[in-house]
Amino acid sequence: MMEAESRSFADAEINRCLTPEEKIQFLRQMFRIRRFEQTSLKAYNAGKMGGFLHLYTGQESVAVATISLLGENDHVITAYRDHGHALVCGMEMGECMAEFFGKATGSSKGKGGSMHLFAPDKRYWGGHGIVAGQTPLGLGIAYALKYKGIRGCCLCYLGDGAVNQGVFHESLNLASLMSLPVIYIIENNGYSMGTSLARSSAFKQMLAQRAEGYNIPWDHANGENIYEMRVKTQAAIERAHEESRPTVLEIATYRYYGHSVADANARKYRTPEEIEHYKTYHDPLRLWQKRLVDEGILTEEQADAIDHEARAEAEVASRFADESPFPTEADIFTDVYSEVDQPVGDGPHGTYFFN
């Protein structure tokens, strides 16, 4: 990127109005995601949890920058690589870690697991395991906002592999046709599991361009650059708020770990050099920290302190999760039907479960 262009993002109104504390908060959020995930990885390796664990490490800046712009009527939904979005939306490390551990104190009472973090009270709608399955849900959130006459929008995240699910295209057509305030953010980390972008997707310049066929504005941003992402996301949010129109925004980013912690091939489909190169030259955390130091609003020592706090918070979360109880066998049958959990009138009628 050109030096000048980069400067102009920093100088944009939406970034100029940031207070030093807000900028430091971005760093803090990135540290919190990273340390939370490191702690969870340790716990995974210690057998404290099962199944999948899709680390967001390397992509933290995307959730931090894009969600930083949301107001009280703006919503978020994402896929299974959801830890970053969950924390930035305001979920506590403890409830998330307890969910990973399958504990009753988890955000979904241990029923969802790491792919399914939800906090509707924070306008965070998950955490979805089926690739692109969340894309029409995000549309539906935007639909509900418009239906209710609320000036808001929904940020709906998906991966570079997810763009090849048909339901995403159906969603794009519906979004444009019905003029819904949904913003699809493609977090293009270059790979869907072990498949590189070039091997999974046909496109001209970039994936987001597919939006053009639906008459939807699209743009792209560099995921290392918080200022740039904020500028481009803000444009999309304004389009959503002012015109109730959708946007597709593609953000170039990178994940350091394998697809999930269980990805045995993590170091096979990408060269170690490629990964090291990213960590060394493109780490969003490191870059933002350096920028804040350069801007003179943070010292290295202060940054370290923030890092320490994040580590400590993650440790506490891990202990909380560890010490929490598992659900009981009876809990298997709650949260299936609202009518069973919260009977209305003289209900429920009939048999609901068939063992």
Place this chain on the structure above:
Amino acid sequence: MMEAESRSFADAEINRCLTPEEKIQFLRQMFRIRRFEQTSLKAYNAGKMGGFLHLYTGQESVAVATISLLGENDHVITAYRDHGHALVCGMEMGECMAEFFGKATGSSKGKGGSMHLFAPDKRYWGGHGIVAGQTPLGLGIAYALKYKGIRGCCLCYLGDGAVNQGVFHESLNLASLMSLPVIYIIENNGYSMGTSLARSSAFKQMLAQRAEGYNIPWDHANGENIYEMRVKTQAAIERAHEESRPTVLEIATYRYYGHSVADANARKYRTPEEIEHYKTYHDPLRLWQKRLVDEGILTEEQADAIDHEARAEAEVASRFADESPFPTEADIFTDVYSEVDQPVGDGPHGTYFFN
């Protein structure tokens, strides 16, 4: 369309090489489709068949022009509005009409109905009732050709409403990524059931442009103009044969009847004037007939004779269908499993049917 442009299509090599008899054959095919359908409509109204009957009347030129270019390794697949493609591919009126009547002599032995005409021996693969469900099948036919090293292609037809099914987009990505010789022909007749194009699809210039997002060449043609369709289809076929690359070709056309014969609203969502206007000024049959007369290769009398033959052929087909027997109750259970119909070795083993 500009006079000059229109002339240039007529002058294109692919059209200049047409013999008068070939040109007359196009007219004959259009008459055959139209008279076949009129006869089937009469039979439908007389209660000779059930379910749906999706008339192709008004669109005949599209099947005739595009299929006219196919060689012995080129294949065809379409949706439920399949009578035209079936006849042009060489199916007999009798087997088709008998299929409509649900007779044992029908092309599918009365098991498929009008939406499901098949003639694999003529490289015609149906006839598919689920909107856009045929689009990955067409891709698969192209895949098989490439796999076997055969220089051929597959024309896969779909409607303007069908472009909004996700599986079509998945197919486009696969077609481009795997470089498959499939040609998607969007027969844009302006309506999907009662919904106009503008109410079903968001797009910039036209539907075919969605191909761009997958780096697939696309084009459009006027469905009234056989010469133009042949030129543009030929380009796509060459691309498929020479480069094994897909194309999306959108063809503007119009259907005179309702969505199906059972469409009670056929005259509600379109004004009678709109329909009359098409019939009067844009009827492909009439236009082609006039052109042949203008070109001096056909007289009105000869055209009438062709029409008469077509009517007579349809009548014979109708009588054949009428006089044919229905399948028997036992026939319900054949053609479900090949292993039951044509046991291999000491099979079949176990129970296949559970009544």
Place this chain on the structure above:
Amino acid sequence: MPLITYRKALNDALAEELLRDENVVLLGEEVAEYNGAYKVTEGLWARFGSKRVVDTPISEAGFVGMAVGASMLGIRPVVELMFWSFSYVTFDQIINNAGCVRYMSGGQIACPIVIRGPANGGTNVGATHSHTPENFLANTPGLKVVCPATAYDAKGLMKAAIRDNDPVMFMENTLLYGEQWEVPEEEYLIPIGVADVKREGTDISLIAHGRAVLTCLKAAEILQAQHGISAEVVDLRSIRPLDEETLLASVRKTHRAVLVEENKPFCGVDAQIASLIQEKAFDELDAPIQRISALDAPAIYSPPLEKLQLPTPDRVVQKALSIC
């Protein structure tokens, strides 16, 4: 009580609920300006306007998912599938998103959606358009499934479904849309999970859902008139939740059961009912439970053959006689 069609009963239910709750919205292909492919939504667009009655493109996965998403925020979408057969292009959205979101969020999210449309064979539209997935959907904990057999039930159950806080799969039948039944003018609801004894009898229980209930009623007439057999007809109405008590009570009284459905037999709804009865009323059974389902092949197109493929009163009578 006025006689109204099954179609009109549904239409009235939708209109009443649209009027009652501004969060109710109808969505689907051709439901608005076209008045519905089968006219179930006739007049509603004209009456309630484009905000409340919404046409969609042919994108079932997209608009069902959209409706699920909207329901999470408190909208109460009633989504028409032109045919339930088309549910297979949106199966993931139904099972994973509508069916699992409450569970996976630990009860934080409700999904008060109704998905409705016809699910039946018998109209010569061929194999791809004649699916009856009530068994698939009822297999799925988190979903409710109802299959009304009469106009009365259709109206009361539709109103209950729209007010229900769980996702309800509502299965209608094109062959019933034009049939008439008595339906009261005053408002009523029918709770989901309550079966209905449509005819009392003492000798044998005919247990059915959807249109097969009417087939059983006809068979019961024949059994009475020609064979002096008193058949009880139990209409499940709701597949999940299931009113086990009512159907078991019937079997305990008659000691014989024939289960009738238009579903395909293998793992059809009646496989479950048979399994249940033999387990819970084993000692009450004087004969094996018999089943009649659609003949076990894809739906044939040929009109006269297709009639044979679905259960007929005659087949029910024969089966009943075989165990009486």
Place this chain on the structure above:
Amino acid sequence: MPLITYRKALNDALAEELLRDENVVLLGEEVAEYNGAYKVTEGLWARFGSKRVVDTPISEAGFVGMAVGASMLGIRPVVELMFWSFSYVTFDQIINNAGCVRYMSGGQIACPIVIRGPANGGTNVGATHSHTPENFLANTPGLKVVCPATAYDAKGLMKAAIRDNDPVMFMENTLLYGEQWEVPEEEYLIPIGVADVKREGTDISLIAHGRAVLTCLKAAEILQAQHGISAEVVDLRSIRPLDEETLLASVRKTHRAVLVEENKPFCGVDAQIASLIQEKAFDELDAPIQRISALDAPAIYSPPLEKLQLPTPDRVVQKALSIC
């Protein structure tokens, strides 16, 4: 005989068939360069190259449909679904295109496709990733469904499936991939539609498919050792076609049956088996047929709870004791 894993048995079957018939092609997400998400296709891309072992994008409806289309022209695709749970995004292609094309074309078109992948819970991947749709698929006339429980069966059935001219839905289990069994070195095939008595017994029949067979074998040991009960274990192996004779013969011998499956109970495979047995061996039954299925809720994530959700040897023993 060498001991090999279930995974290796599948891998060998695929390799042998790739070698035997050049029309066999493997397709799916990560099956080639990545060697398969669960390593079932390990080494095959390196050995057979990019024409025969093909990576696809995450477009299940697209590539399953593509494979169905290719099969119509005589290609024999073996398509991996990374999880059978993802079949719900391609359900229409499976049921309507693979399942109905032969019928709707009046037998003119064959669809010799195999769709394979794991279909099981028990690995803490949550509700959306733990579906077991063998009952849905076996409900569909036109489709075949097999669920091998051992490496031996997996290999023989996979080879038969690939040579089969009908669409075969092949359901594996991630919990079994690493388990070992004896598998002969010489070539063999196991015909689809033949059940296997995995353990002979005289007092009670335990009937199961897939991993539940192993649960039954453990339960049978306990029943023998601790209760002196001789349990026969019948492995269905193939759900459709179904070897009724073998399972009925077992019940006629033991007069008692417990059906065990990891499917959800409502309209699960065992609903059909129970329905069948009570109909065809009514007088042979000394007690109601009992069923054990997955506990009837979406698959819970919590690892210790999920273990309880699937059938355990202990639950099988308790159920058996309740009717012995």
